[in-house]
Amino acid sequence: MKGLNMSDKLEISVVNGRLEEISANVLVVNLFEGVKIPAGATGAIDNALDGLISKFVIGKEGFDGKFGKMYVLPTYGKIAADKVLVVGLGKNKDFSPNRIRELSAKVIKKCKKMGCAKKVISVLHGAGIGGYDPEVSARMIAEGTLIGAYSFDKYKTEKSPKSVDEFVIVDMVEDNCKKAKAGIKKGKIIASAMNFARDLSNEQPAYATPTKLAEIAQGLKDIEVLVYEKEEIEEMGMGAFLGVAKGSSEPPKFIHMKYKYKGSQKPAQRKIAIIGKGICFDSGGLDIKPPSSMLNMKDDMSGAAAVLGIMSVLKDLKPNCEVHGIIAACENMPGCSAYKPGDVLTAKNGKTIEVDNTDAEGRLTLADALCYACDLGVDEVIDIATLTGACVVALGSAASGIMGNHQPTIDKLIKCANAGGEKMWQLPMFEEYKESLQSDIADMKNTGSRMGGAQIAGIFLENFVKKVHWAHIDVAGTAFLDKPQNEFPKGATGAGVRTIINYLMA
Numbered sequence: 001m002k003g004l005n006m007s008d009k010l011e012i013s014v015v016n017g018r019l020e021e022i023s024a025n026v027l028v029v030n031l032f033e034g035v036k037i038p039a040g041a042t043g044a045i046d047n048a049l050d051g052l053i054s055k056f057v058i059g060k061e062g063f064d065g066k067f068g069k070m071y072v073l074p075t076y077g078k079i080a081a082d083k084v085l086v087v088g089l090g091k092n093k094d095f096s097p098n099r100i101r102e103l104s105a106k107v108i109k110k111c112k113k114m115g116c117a118k119k120v121i122s123v124l125h126g127a128g129i130g131g132y133d134p135e136v137s138a139r140m141i142a143e144g145t146l147i148g149a150y151s152f153d154k155y156k157t158e159k160s161p162k163s164v165d166e167f168v169i170v171d172m173v174e175d176n177c178k179k180a181k182a183g184i185k186k187g188k189i190i191a192s193a194m195n196f197a198r199d200l201s202n203e204q205p206a207y208a209t210p211t212k213l214a215e216i217a218q219g220l221k222d223i224e225v226l227v228y229e230k231e232e233i234e235e236m237g238m239g240a241f242l243g244v245a246k247g248s249s250e251p252p253k254f255i256h257m258k259y260k261y262k263g264s265q266k267p268a269q270r271k272i273a274i275i276g277k278g279i280c281f282d283s284g285g286l287d288i289k290p291p292s293s294m295l296n297m298k299d300d301m302s303g304a305a306a307v308l309g310i311m312s313v314l315k316d317l318k319p320n321c322e323v324h325g326i327i328a329a330c331e332n333m334p335g336c337s338a339y340k341p342g343d344v345l346t347a348k349n350g351k352t353i354e355v356d357n358t359d360a361e362g363r364l365t366l367a368d369a370l371c372y373a374c375d376l377g378v379d380e381v382i383d384i385a386t387l388t389g390a391c392v393v394a395l396g397s398a399a400s401g402i403m404g405n406h407q408p409t410i411d412k413l414i415k416c417a418n419a420g421g422e423k424m425w426q427l428p429m430f431e432e433y434k435e436s437l438q439s440d441i442a443d444m445k446n447t448g449s450r451m452g453g454a455q456i457a458g459i460f461l462e463n464f465v466k467k468v469h470w471a472h473i474d475v476a477g478t479a480f481l482d483k484p485q486n487e488f489p490k491g492a493t494g495a496g497v498r499t500i501i502n503y504l505m506a
């Protein structure tokens, strides 16, 4: 997947020096809301520009430093950079590492738009007056810059020429630079996992097939990979997954990736499975979707894309644990051998499911994947899935839904989400939801009432979880955006990647 997007070309580095002396097309400085006379690095630039920022930008033009606001001014040769980009940090009390990331994404977008910015230099936002650890600040800058620079233009015959080649963080203190370097390294890894996932979910469904996902998994460095073919999936007794796969001419693939920490002698490591929903296209099956609902259903493998993105960077992150990445990949199509409403499927754990609606396919594939994961003897299982429209109705694109059987695991994931700039909101798994999944002829149906649909899907999944701590993350509303939000443009976001990486590293 390397080499698809523009952010790959962008080099981020750190230089120990004075901002005013380093040549660049654009120099980025910042201002907290309400500040009239800038201090620190911005103050030094203001002085070098004979008060142009304080007297003109703030004074005459009324630049107020509100979060994300920007102002560009030429430097007329007074410093080495051609132009200064002043960015608003917002109120000091609202400032956070997450804001540095979001701001950095906005800055790089602005620089790309300016067209003239091949080389950008920047202050280390927040590290001065903000009081942040330079490592944290630099990590957020690197993450935000690379997330913000991302664009998916593989299929555009005319690529946008307006790229930024070089982004350099400049600081006068040598120790800050050392720390910043470590931060940049981490930020790059995380952004690369996210952009890897975004590339896959943005891909056309004709490209990102189950076979392709398996090939990509097999190409991952330092990861052991097992790919089960249809006959082997049958032998394993995955009747629920196979039921979904039947309607498509694309063969299903059951993908099992394994990462193991090599650093320590002690065998007692955390064992975690992460399962990604891998429906490479969701037409709805025989209960076919109307056109408007089918439009973005290439994104129905975003959970799988997130898992692949995460697995792709474990060799660099080296978390001290054993991580199993699991994807039951197939398409949900209404071909002539498609599964039908009324069919009874038997999952790997022997439980029977009456198909009530062929469009509730994700939970069927996840059912078998959950059984498989639990049989591995792991301690924790996290599944991530574009599972329900009901979750989109409940939370929109602002937050992913989270449920599970172990409150501390859920709490920890929510904490990791917040720290990574993602939002997760817990939905309840009340007893009352169980009733609607009752079947007259099988152990359960695959759908129940439309009301509380996200939670009912969670309750359904719980039938396939055995003796492990389990959390289910519904990213139906967050994995793919119809309009820009925070640091993201339209399209795939890599939802869940940052949260789960933080979780593995915690």
Ligand code: BES
Pocket (backbone or CB within 6 Å): 282, 284, 300, 357, 359, 360, 361, 362, 386, 387, 388, 389, 390, 392, 447, 448, 453, 476, 477
């Ligand atoms: N892939 C969809 C869920 C979805 C909806 C993802 C919107 C992203 C955006 C899932 O397979 C689905 O079709 N769910 C149905 C379930 C219903 C039939 C119980 C839904 O939510 O409508």
Ligand code: MN
Pocket (backbone or CB within 6 Å): 282, 284, 332, 358, 359, 360, 361, 362
């Ligand atoms: Mn569906």
Ligand code: ZN
Pocket (backbone or CB within 6 Å): 279, 282, 300, 359, 361, 362, 386, 387
């Ligand atoms: Zn689906």
